[in-house]
Amino acid sequence: MSTQQVDVRAAESDPAESVDSFRARARAWIQENLERADPAAHIGVLRDEGADEDELAHVEHERTLQRKLFDAGFAGLCIPPEYGGQGLTTAHQRALNDEMTGYEYPARLQSPTFAPCVGVLMDFGTEEQKLEHIPAILRGEEIWMQFLSEPSGGSDVAAALTTAVRDGDEWVLNGSKIWTTGAWWSDWALCLARTNWDVPKHRGLTVFMLPLKAPGIEVHRIEMLSGSREFCQEYLTDVRVPDTDRVGQVDDGWKVGTRWMFHERMASNSPYTTLPGGGSRGGSRVTELFEVARDAGRLDDPISRDLLGEAKMLDVVKAALGERIGHGIASRSISDQSASIARLMSGLAATRMTSIGYEFTQASGAAWDSADGAVVERGTDYLMQQVSCIAGGTTEMARNAISERVLGMPREHTHDVGLAFRDVPKNRSAT
Ligand SMILES: Cc1cc2nc3c(=O)[nH]c(=O)nc-3n(C[C@H](O)[C@H](O)[C@H](O)COP(=O)(O)OP(=O)(O)OC[C@H]3O[C@@H](n4cnc5c(N)ncnc54)[C@H](O)[C@@H]3O)c2cc1C
Incomplete structure (x- = not known):
């Protein structure tokens, strides 16, 4: 299988349209065609999304929104035109993100x-795979x-245990994956599987693409204490995958996996994602916190003002750090592993912001009324922070990756170096 690693740096090549002109065009189109986001809707993670029909309706609505962006030329800005994208730069993507702040x-x-x-497909997909899937995603x-x-x-x-065994032009997959958010309404998955048990763990992995409706894939939903049923566990029983749906080389899945994790860590600064300012669902995180403080009657309180200042500072620093790391990686002045720094910052900032939201609410954060406006569900978010x-x-x-691979500190001791994965001691749940 031929793989061609497409570099996101290609997205930095000369664009046909200036960022300013693009921004003005995007602003006019957004104002004309998109609804303002409902600040109370779908903010927070793993909340009870209500009835399944409602969740499916949201998914359909978002597919329609994506199609609308595509038809107007605002989808896949950093993806080359041959795959349905616009072939523009990360600066254009940032301008679109800014302009979409506050909109659905x-x-x-x-x-x-x-x-x-998409990052993994762009880096390792064959031409056929990219032509089939990237435009459909867009x-x-x-x-x-x-x-x-x-x-x-x-x-x-x-240490993946899900196993793929070759059978002619196909692979047969068995195993289980878990914590997949939204698998029950999704179409495809990238799956990391073990194809060789006789070599050390990193050397016996391969990546496949799977249609989620394929025979042999059972998707079970996991109900959380919050009522959310967004998480899924999948059971793979003799799932047959054609070799043409393999991504990257056989047993070289760790190369794909390393890049996969890079794209995941950079998700909030990825050239491929459209994330309105603040990264929250439809509005800036600081704006949300301002609304919580207001609805909790705490806006004039000097402590609240300090907390809002802290939240603003976190937002600004996180954005600047993400941008700096993105540029550094793009210009090769820092290693791809530095993506872990952005990942660490985004985790810590989000946790602290959630905690600040809860601090504003005091008792109503623990027991709220539907008339409490932005205060509603801050307690649930706090528990999920x-x-x-x-x-x-x-x-x-992320801290391990920063210390070992960015700062060059000694590697953590592991018991499986050089051992065939088959011989690595495993706990009972893994065997
Ligand atoms: C909202 C959400 C969405 C998710 N979506 C997906 C998804 O779509 N697909 C998917 O595959 N997974 C998904 N996950 C799962 C997520 O990737 C895992 O939960 C995460 O990688 C940790 O794995 P674990 O839960 O098995 O914990 P474990 O790996 O068992 O770790 C337990 C604890 O030990 C710590 N630990 C483990 N090893 C080390 C070490 N070497 N050094 C220091 N500390 C260590 C961990 O940091 C953690 O605190 C999601 C999780 C969440 C919360």
Whole structure:
């Protein structure tokens, strides 16, 4: 299989349209064609989304929004025209993100479909794979998931137990993946599987693309204490995948996986995602916090003002850091591993912001009334705040990557170096 690694730096080539002209065009189109986001809707993670029909209607609406952006030439700005994109630069994407702040946008499609999945397809997909899937993604016809974490653990991604065995022109996959957000309404997944048990763990992995409706894939939904049923666990039983749906070389899946995690860590600064300012669903995080303080009657309180200042500072520093790291990686002045710095900052900032929101609310943060405006559900968000430090690889793992691979500190001791994965001791749940 031929793979061609497309560099996101290509997106920095000379654009035909200046950023200023593009910005003006985007602003006019957005004002004319998109609704203002409802600040109370869908803010927060893993909340109870209500009835399944409502969630499916949101997904359909976001597919339509994506199609609208595509038809107007505002989808895939940093994707080359041959794959349905606009061939523009990250500066154009940032301008679009700014202009979309406060407007509805296809939030559920950004992560993981555009980052990391589109990033992985752009880097390792064959020409046929890219031509088949990237335009369909840009039109909102395909929503992608990532099958990385397994019930035996998610941090040690290279210890995947899901197995793929070659059978002629096909592969047969068996195993289980977990914590897949929204798999029940999605179309495709990138799946990391073990193709060789007789070599050390990083050397026996391969990546495949799977249609989620393929025979043998059972998607089970996990109900959280909050009532959310967004998380899924998938059971793969003799799932047959054609070799043409392999991404990257056989047993070289760690090369793909490393880049996959890079795109995941850079998701909020990815050239492929459209994330309105603040990165929240439809509005800036600081604006949301301002509304919480206002609705909690705390706006004139000097402590609240300090907290709002802190939130603003976090927002500004996070954005500046993300941009600097993005530029540094694009210009090769810093290593791709520096993406972990942005990932760490985004996890810590999001956790602190959630905590600030809860501090404003005092007692009504724990027991609210539907008339409490922006105060509603801050208590639930507070309980879920650690999510930002777990999803997309934990902040502990980001700290490991920064110390070992950015700062060059000694590597953590591991018991499996050089051992065939088959012989690595595993706990009972893994065997
Ligand atoms: C909102 C959300 C969405 C998610 N979406 C997806 C998804 O779409 N697809 C998917 O595949 N997964 C998804 N995940 C799963 C996520 O990637 C994993 O939860 C995460 O990688 C951690 O894996 P784990 O939960 O198995 O914890 P474990 O790997 O068991 O780790 C447990 C704890 O030990 C710490 N730890 C482990 N190893 C080390 C080490 N070497 N050094 C220091 N500390 C260590 C971890 O930081 C963590 O605190 C999602 C998670 C969340 C919260």
